[in-house]
Amino acid sequence: MASRTRRPERRREPLSRERIVRAAVELLDTVGEAGLTFRALAERLATGPGAIYWHVTGKAELLGAAADAVLAEAIAEEDAGATPREAIRAVAVGVFDAIDAHPWLGAQLARAPSGSPTLRIFERVGRQVQALGVREARQFTAASALWNYILGVAGQNAANTRMVEPGTNRAEYLDAVATAWAELDPEQYPFTRTVAGRLRGHDDRVEFLAGVDLIVAGITAHR
Amino acid sequence: MASRTRRPERRREPLSRERIVRAAVELLDTVGEAGLTFRALAERLATGPGAIYWHVTGKAELLGAAADAVLAEAIAEEDAGATPREAIRAVAVGVFDAIDAHPWLGAQLARAPSGSPTLRIFERVGRQVQALGVREARQFTAASALWNYILGVAGQNAANTRMVEPGTNRAEYLDAVATAWAELDPEQYPFTRTVAGRLRGHDDRVEFLAGVDLIVAGITAHR
DNA sequence: ACCTGAACACCGTTCAAGT
DNA sequence: ACCTGAACACCGTTCAAGT
Numbered sequence A, B: 001m002a003s004r005t006r007r008p009e010r011r012r013e014p015l016s017r018e019r020i021v022r023a024a025v026e027l028l029d030t031v032g033e034a035g036l037t038f039r040a041l042a043e044r045l046a047t048g049p050g051a052i053y054w055h056v057t058g059k060a061e062l063l064g065a066a067a068d069a070v071l072a073e074a075i076a077e078e079d080a081g082a083t084p085r086e087a088i089r090a091v092a093v094g095v096f097d098a099i100d101a102h103p104w105l106g107a108q109l110a111r112a113p114s115g116s117p118t119l120r121i122f123e124r125v126g127r128q129v130q131a132l133g134v135r136e137a138r139q140f141t142a143a144s145a146l147w148n149y150i151l152g153v154a155g156q157n158a159a160n161t162r163m164v165e166p167g168t169n170r171a172e173y174l175d176a177v178a179t180a181w182a183e184l185d186p187e188q189y190p191f192t193r194t195v196a197g198r199l200r201g202h203d204d205r206v207e208f209l210a211g212v213d214l215i216v217a218g219i220t221a222h223r
Numbered sequence C, D: 001a002c003c004t005g006a007a008c009a010c011c012g013t014t015c016a017a018g019t
Helices: A017-031 A038-044 A059-074 A084-101 A104-111 A116-131 A136-162 A170-182 A190-199 A204-220 B017-031 B038-044 B059-074 B084-101 B104-111 B116-131 B136-162 B170-182 B190-199 B204-220
Strands: none
Touching (some): A017 A038, A084 A104, A084 A204, A104 A136, A104 B104, A104 B136, A116 B190, A136 A204, A136 B104, A136 B136, A136 B204, A170 A190, A190 B136, B017 B059, B059 B084, B059 B116, B084 B104, B084 B136, B104 B136
16 A cells, blocks of 8 residues: 555656756745755655755756746847847846846846856847947947846846835835835935935836936937 | 863953944955854854844844945945036945945845935935936936946946955956957857957956946936 | 765754843 | 843755665
8 A cells, every 4th residue: 555655646757957947946936045945946856855966066056057047038039120229128128027027036146147148148238239339449338337237237126126025015115115205304315305206106117227228328428 | 270261251241233233244254144154143242142133133134234334334425526427436436345345245235225325325326416407307217227226236246256266366367258258159249259358457346437427428418 | 877865064043041 | 131052943965875
C-alpha cells in the first residue's frame, strides 16, 4: 500500500538550468523575494536543495538569471517604423511594465544591472540616439543617461508603488500622501506643499515617461 | 580571579536608538550589508541581540534609519548664491558621493526611497525648478524626474562600481569591458561597438552629472 | 553525470526571566 | 523601563553517499 500512495504524480522531467530559473520566477512572482528559498524551490521541482547547486552556483546567480529571463522577454519585440523618440519610449515602457509585473525585478536591477538584456537595452537606446542626429562625441553620454534613467528610475517607481500595502487602494494612498504634503511646514517645504495636489490622480507610468521625454528634449536641444 | 577578568572595559553608556543606528552605519561601512547582523551589532554594543528590539522594530527599520542618517548628513549644507543649475548639481553630487562612500545606501534607496531626507531632496530640487522659471503645471513633473534620476541613477552607478571586485583596478576593469564591447557582434551591437572606446577613462560621476544637465536642459528647452 | 537529503554554520526574532 | 541570552524557526550551502 505504501508503494501505491507514494508520489503518484507523473515522472518528472530532468532538472535543467532553464527549468530551475522558470520555477524561480514563478516563486518570486507568487510569494515574493522572501519566498524564493532553495527548500521551496526544491520542493516545487520535486528534488532536494542540493540538486539545484549542480546547475546554478548559488542564489545570486539564480536571481540574476531570473531577472535576465524576465527582462529579455519584456524587450523582445522591436517595433520597426517608429520615430526615435517613440522607440526609446517603447523600450522604457517595456522595462517599466516588466518591473510593475515582477516587483522583485527592480531591486535586482539596482543590485546587478549588467546582464545581457541590459546591454541589449543600451544598444537599442544608443541606436535611437544616433538616429536623433546627436553628434558622435555626445552619443555615449546621451545613451548612458537614458539607459541609467530607464533601468534606475523604473525600479525606483516600482519601489514607490510597492510601499503601498497590497490591501490598500492606490488612489486612497495617494490621497493620504497629498494631504500629508499639504500639511507640511510652510517654512521648510513651500514647494512640496504647492505641488501636493498634483499627487492626486498621478500616474507613475506617465510621470516616468515624461522624464524620458525630458532627457530626449535635453539631448536634442541646441543652445 | 574570574571576577577580576570579567569585562574590564569601561561601563557602557545606555542603549539608545541613536547609538544603535550609529553602530549599524559603522558595521555597514566596514563589513558590508551581509555583515550587519543583530548578533554582531549586539556584540559591538556589548549587549544581547534582544536588547536592540526594545529601540528598533526590526532589521528593515534599522536599515532605513541608517540610510536616513547618512543621507541627511550628505545634503546638510546648502550653498546660497548658486544658480539653479548649480544648486541642483550640488544636491546630485551630495547623493552620489554619499552612495559612493556607503555602497549599501544605493540598494537601500532602491528598496524604500521615502525617508524624510528624500523628501527634503525633493523640496530642494523643486525650489530650483521654480527658480528656473518653469510654469506651475510642469513643475511637479520636472521635479519628479530630477528627484527620481538623482535617487535612482546614483544607486545604479554605485552598483556598477561595486561590481568591480575590491582588489582589481578600476582602470583595468574599464579597459577589459571596453575590449569586450569592441569585440561584440557587429550585426547585433553596432552602436555599443562604436562607443566602446568612450569607456576608457570614463568617470561615473561626470557621466551622472551630465545626465542631470540633460534633464535640466530638457526642462528649460522651449519648443 | 547527476541527484539526494542530512548536516553545518549561520540568520532574524521572540520571550521568559532578570534588574 | 530596559536589558539579557537562550531558544525557535528558519536560512544558504556543502558533501558524503547513492544511481
